[in-house]
Amino acid sequence: MELTVTDLAVARGGVPVLEGVSFTVMAGEALVLRGPNGCGKTTLLRTVAGLQPALAGQIGLEREAMAYAGHSDGIKAVLSVRENLQFWADVFATGSIEPALEAFDLNGLKDRPAGSLSAGQKRRLGLARMVVTGRPVWVLDEPTVSLDVSAVEMFAGAVRTHLRGGGLALMATHIDLGLDEARVLDVRPFKAKAPALDDFDGAFL
Template structure:
């Protein structure tokens, strides 16, 4: 996969529940690059990722890449419990119009589980299956919110390897995570300095309207 496009974010402000949480964010991710988001819980990393992925509107600013170029993965694994591992990946492959699911099965060590129903998988196996969907989207930008939840050390290494392969093919990644993925090539962005100022309200009662 190759892409001549870059993900460009300019003077972005985002809100959660109508309350601004982050503002003044600008960054660029070129093909072959990854950006890791850092910051304390609750500061707005998830809100930022959802906004970049087009799942909610921005308060201000510009996101210079079509949302159709992005694959978003968050805390939900996005699988059907009654379908097998193979059937789940085949479904997503058909949605995105991509080819073989074999690289996804092999990349996340799921080949031996291909006939197992999704609902019978362990938490870590479900997470690997959820992340394996990224490999069948064919989309150049991965927007990922705490992707390694429920993964053991070996599975985190598989995920990091998948990200490296994605970048090597000209892909891009925007990842919020608290752990070290071993992606030495990735840049780090601390969103703490971009915390939005609390809204001014001279009328206390209006807070409850």
Template sequence: MELNVTGLSVARGGIPVLEGLDFTLRAGEALILRGPNGVGKTTILRTIAGLQPPLAGQVGLEREAMAYAGHADGIKSTLTVRENLTFWADIFGTSGVADALEAFDLVALADRVAGALSAGQKRRLGLARMVVTGRPVWVLDEPTVSLDASAVGLFAQAVRNHLAGGGMALMATHIDLGLEEARVLDVAPYRAKAPAHDDFDGSFL
């Protein structure tokens, strides 16, 4: 399985932000997107995850292969950690949240209400969701926000396990994860130069 992104152009709010992006990600590989704030890293990841259509170009894999984690963790504060994870496991049709709890050191917190977690613990819960999706391509947007050094280590280990199982990871991050095998792609050179696309209808949507 490979993720072949060819000639991808993406727009945010009707304005093209990046164009002509090409890369290939094979099973067991990780790619880190770098670039200054506002360059369009989130927009690319949302496009690849299938949340918005590309302006041009293709994402070579079905959206069914992607598991997306954005800035928000999608945690329900009145449910417990285990209930939150079990819900996502049921939605994605996988079973067992024990591995995910283990991988992100959440076992001791499993029966605590998610609203009582700290920001870093919530983030860990949000990332543990990626493990229960059982999907081959992880699309991660700033996964390490509010994580401490040891939690970043847990996360890097989880990514490594995922890659070892033939998965792929695509992430936008600024900090060094200690993933030596990951390639880095600087997206700044792909910044869109064309004049604003005339999307008259789009401005009403």
């Protein structure tokens, strides 16, 4: 299992933001994207995950191998913690939700409505969904938002377990998770060139 991205170009709102992006992530590895806010990390992750089309380039892995966690926690407020996780376990036909509850210390909250949780607890529940998907590739956009120090370590532990089980992870985060298996890719060198003005546009400048 490996995720290979070759000469990828991505756009936000129709405007190119990154181009020529290439990397490979092998099973057991994590790749962390770095760069300032607005530089295109989210757009790149969404494109790799198949949520929007690429302008150019290739992604050498099927969308069905990936699970994506973005800025939204993706939970149903009226369902309990247990019911939320069981819903996703049923969708992905992965069986037990116990490993996810354990990984993110949710057993004591499993009968609570998700809507009554704190922001950090909701985030832990949202990330626990990744465990129940059973998918080998985790694509994560700023996964540690709203997490305290102990919850960040829970998340890092879940990623370590995933990698040791032969999975891989691609994520954008400014937090050092202490993962020996992680490499860092700065996306700033891949910033797309500004489109050239044609003669008509130039006449008005």
